[in-house]
Amino acid sequence: MTGSPGTLYLVPNTLDFGSAGSVTPIQDLMPLGVIRVAAALGHWISENAKTTRAFLKRVDAVIPLAEPIQSIRIVELPRPPKGGHGKAVTIDGPRLLAPALEGRDLGLQSEAGLPGVADPGSEVVEAAHAMGIRVQPLPGASSLLLALAASGHNGQSFAFVGYLPSDPTARSVRIKELEALSRRHAQTQLMIETPYRNDALLSALLAHLQPSTRVSVSCGLTCPGAFTRSGSVGDWRKRLTRLPADVPAVFSLLSS
Amino acid sequence: MTGSPGTLYLVPNTLDFGSAGSVTPIQDLMPLGVIRVAAALGHWISENAKTTRAFLKRVDAVIPLAEPIQSIRIVELPRPPKGGHGKAVTIDGPRLLAPALEGRDLGLQSEAGLPGVADPGSEVVEAAHAMGIRVQPLPGASSLLLALAASGHNGQSFAFVGYLPSDPTARSVRIKELEALSRRHAQTQLMIETPYRNDALLSALLAHLQPSTRVSVSCGLTCPGAFTRSGSVGDWRKRLTRLPADVPAVFSLLSS
Numbered sequence: 480m481t482g483s484p485g486t487l488y489l490v491p492n493t494l495d496f497g498s499a500g501s502v503t504p505i506q507d508l509m510p511l512g513v514i515r516v517a518a519a520l521g522h523w524i525s526e527n528a529k530t531t532r533a534f535l536k537r538v539d540a541v542i543p544l545a546e547p548i549q550s551i552r553i554v555e556l557p558r559p560p561k562g563g564h565g566k567a568v569t570i571d572g573p574r575l576l577a578p579a580l581e582g583r584d585l586g587l588q589s590e591a592g593l594p595g596v597a598d599p600g601s602e603v604v605e606a607a608h609a610m611g612i613r614v615q616p617l618p619g620a621s622s623l624l625l626a627l628a629a630s631g632h633n634g635q636s637f638a639f640v641g642y643l644p645s646d647p648t649a650r651s652v653r654i655k656e657l658e659a660l661s662r663r664h665a666q667t668q669l670m671i672e673t674p675y676r677n678d679a680l681l682s683a684l685l686a687h688l689q690p691s692t693r694v695s696v697s698c699g700l701t702c703p704g705a706f707t708r709s710g711s712v713g714d715w716r717k718r719l720t721r722l723p724a725d726v727p728a729v730f731s732l733l734s735s
Numbered sequence: 736m737t738g739s740p741g742t743l744y745l746v747p748n749t750l751d752f753g754s755a756g757s758v759t760p761i762q763d764l765m766p767l768g769v770i771r772v773a774a775a776l777g778h779w780i781s782e783n784a785k786t787t788r789a790f791l792k793r794v795d796a797v798i799p800l801a802e803p804i805q806s807i808r809i810v811e812l813p814r815p816p817k818g819g820h821g822k823a824v825t826i827d828g829p830r831l832l833a834p835a836l837e838g839r840d841l842g843l844q845s846e847a848g849l850p851g852v853a854d855p856g857s858e859v860v861e862a863a864h865a866m867g868i869r870v871q872p873l874p875g876a877s878s879l880l881l882a883l884a885a886s887g888h889n890g891q892s893f894a895f896v897g898y899l900p901s902d903p904t905a906r907s908v909r910i911k912e913l914e915a916l917s918r919r920h921a922q923t924q925l926m927i928e929t930p931y932r933n934d935a936l937l938s939a940l941l942a943h944l945q946p947s948t949r950v951s952v953s954c955g956l957t958c959p960g961a962f963t964r965s966g967s968v969g970d971w972r973k974r975l976t977r978l979p980a981d982v983p984a985v986f987s988l989l990s991s
Contacts, residue, residue, distance in 0.1 A: 489884050494874065503768070508874060512763030596880050596890040605887030608965040616885040618750065618764060618876035618957045624852050625872040628745050631861030634852040638894035638922065666894065701874045709864040 485579040487607045489594050490517050490586045491619020492534055494701045505537040508701060513617045517586060518542040521551055522578040526589040526599050528553040534588065552578070556599050568599060572606030579612045591727075592621045597639065597671060622700050623669055626729030629707040630667070630695030633733055637667035643680065650680075654687040661692075662734040670730045677722035680730060681715075688712045692734040699726040741835040743863045745850050746773050746842045747875020748790055750957045750983075761793040764957060769873045773842060774798040777807055778834040782845040782855050784809040790844065808834070812855050824855060828862030835868045847983075848877045853895065853927060878956050879925055882985030885963040886923070886951030889989055893923035899936065906936075910943040917948075918990040926986045933978035936986060937971075944968045948990040955982040 493508045506514060517538050525531040531553050535544060544551070554575060557568045579585045587594045587603055593616070594600030607614050627634055640657065644650045657668040672680040677698075684694055690713035697707040708720055722728055749764045762770060773794050781787040787809050791800060800807070810831060813824045835841045843850045843859055849872070850856030863870050883890055896913065900906045913924040928936040933954075940950055946969035953963040964976055965987075978984055 489881075491876075506762075506766065507768030507771075508766050510762065510764050510766055512759070515763075593880055593884045593890075595884045595887070598890070600884070601887050601890050603887075604885065605965070608887055608963075614885050614887070614963050614965075615961070616881040616953075616956060616963070618881065620747075620874035620876065621880045624849055624877045624880055625745075625874065628849040628851045628856070629860065629870050629872040631851070631857050631859075631864055631870070634849075634854070634857050635897050636895065639892065641891050697872075700872060705871070707864075707870050707872070709861070709870075 482582045484610075484612045485582050485584040486613045486615050487576070487579055487604070488516055488520065488584060488586050489600070489604070489614065489616040490588045491593050491617060492530065492588055492591050494591050494620060494622050504541070506541050510618055511541075513619060514538050514541050516617060519545045520584055520586040521546055522583055523551065523553040523586045523588060524556060524575050524603055525553050526556050526594070528555050530590050531588050556603070559599065568602060570602045570606065572603070572610065575603055576607055576610060576612060579607070580610065592623075593619055596621050597623055597641065620701065622697070622727065622729055625700045626695070626697035626707065626731060627667065627669060629697050629700070630709050630731045632667040632693060632695060632709070632731050633665060634667070636665055637669060639669045641670065642672065643670055645676070647683070650683050651687045654684060657732060658688055658692055658734045661732060665735065667731055667733045672728065672730065674727055675724045677724060677728045681722055684730065684732065685712055685715050688732065689734065690716070692732055695731040696720070696722065696728055698723055698728045702726070738838045740866075740868045741838050741840040742869045742871050743832070743835055743860070744772055744776065744840060744842050745856075745860070745870065745872040746844045747849050747873060748786065748844055748847050750847050750876060750878050760797070762797050766874055767797075769875060770794050770797050772873060775801045776840055776842040777802055778839055779807065779809040779842045779844060780812060780831050780859055781809050782812050782850070784811050786846050787844050812859070815855065824858060826858045826862065828859070828866065831859055832863055832866060832868060835863070836866065849875055852877050853879060853897065876957065878953070878983065878985055881956045882951070882953035882963065882987060883923065883925060885953050885956070886965050886987045888923040888949060888951060888965070888987050889921060890923070892921055893925060895925045897926065898928065899926055901932070903939070906939050907943045910940060913988060914944055914948055914990045917988055921991065923987055923989045928984065928986065930983055931980045933980060933984045937978055940986065940988065941968055941971050944988065945990065946972070948988055951987040952976070952978065952984055954979055954984045958982070
């Protein structure tokens with residue numbers, strides 16, 4: 480290494496990746512300061528190179544990229560094994576982070592929201608710290624915390640537990656376990672699901688939780704048509720809401 | 736009520752409230768879409784009216800406010816009891832939310848980050864849902880999740896546990912409890928502290944955690960001078976970092 484290493488910027492992505500052909504200008508969804516840093520980066524590590532290329536095109540419409548998009552180097556993160564939601568992947572840190580070791584700034588980005596939060600990327604950040612590379616997160620939204628704020632549930636104590644098991648029996652056990660944890664620690668429990676299973680998860684929550692437990696669902700936050708519904712399980716049972724099967728949702732429960 | 740109710744917008748605040756006299760233009764820190772909505776609101780519920788007024792002046796410099804700042808109505812949330820960090824407060828929902836019931840849009844804002852997340856506000860959101868008022872969170876950053884992303888710790892499973900007890904004995908018990916939870920559930924544990932106690936919390940973590948447990952501290956994220964340091968307790972003990980006593984920090988631990 481000659482000179483000091485570059486910085487690893489954690490570059491948030493917009494939350495509208497699910498809405499094909501979104502036309503919202505990126506400066507409406509993301510601070511100019513973030514767009515400016517992104518426009519200057521020539522090296523990226525990305526969950527999905529196609530997504531980052533689409534992101535860079537939206538950036539370029541606001542602040543011209545420092546170099547032509549064709550010459551920007553985007554290296555993809557290894558994919559987790561199929562069905563391996565949330566499982567760690569093994570990365571080749573020195574290879575991925577080589578540009579930073581050579582003194583160049585590097586962007587890390589996932590499909591939506593913050594890299595490494597309910598998304599791949601944390602292994603790269605861990606490797607960067609171990610290699611003495613400065614890590615700088617840029618301000619951006621996470622659907623998890625927007626959903627938490629919109630739920631009205633306890634935001635002073637909460638946990639994100641990822642995906643629930645898809646097997647119905649294991650799922651019902653897990654739901655009751657999360658309800659007990661929530662009650663014992665006054666802790667909001669947040670979870671996500673693959674969009675086509677949104678309705679199945681909601682049905683399971685309503686079937687297995689106590690009537691007084693509160694459930695909130697946020698769908699497609701920051702996108703047109705976004706909504707949040709919060710209420711007791713008893714209320715939900717009286718008036719069901721069908722969830723879209725093609726939009727990411729965040730589920731939250733709170734038992735007291 | 737005549738006609739349909741207004742919307743309760745959850746308006747993020749910048750994370751630089753601690754840095755007096757920040758001169759960063761607000762569009763560098765916050766999406767234009769959020770600034771535009773904020774500029775149009777004539778009614779606010781705020782953790783601190785002075786902070787929201789300062790925020791609106793920064794907004795006005797980018798998009799002129801729809802009405803003079805003097806005529807914008809800002810109602811403050813009741814303060815939690817002294818030492819009552821993170822405790823729920825009792826609110827008068829119908830009074831606070833009256834403008835929305837009369838058909839006007841309303842903003843909810845806290846001192847920094849997202850309202851209701853590690854900050855007051857969730858009681859207002861809960862009341863809004865109960866009263867049939869639409870709740871719409873606007874995209875903004877939370878220091879908790881920026882710190883989580885920057886830690887390199889597990890972002891697929893994490894909990895925010897708020898403040899630790901300030902009594903040394905109770906605090907050491909809690910630290911060991913969080914370490915055990917983290918190990919059992921592979922769950923990152925996030926916590927915050929009043930800035931003047933940053934160093935005391937770090938010392939306690941380093942004194943009571945196992946050498947292999949990983950600790951990360953993020954200070955002043957999105958502000959000039961921001962930094963994140965992550966490493967094992969053993970590494971931290973070998974090379975201590977003194978934390979600023981006037982800048983908010985987020986602490987994170989992960990035991991495996």
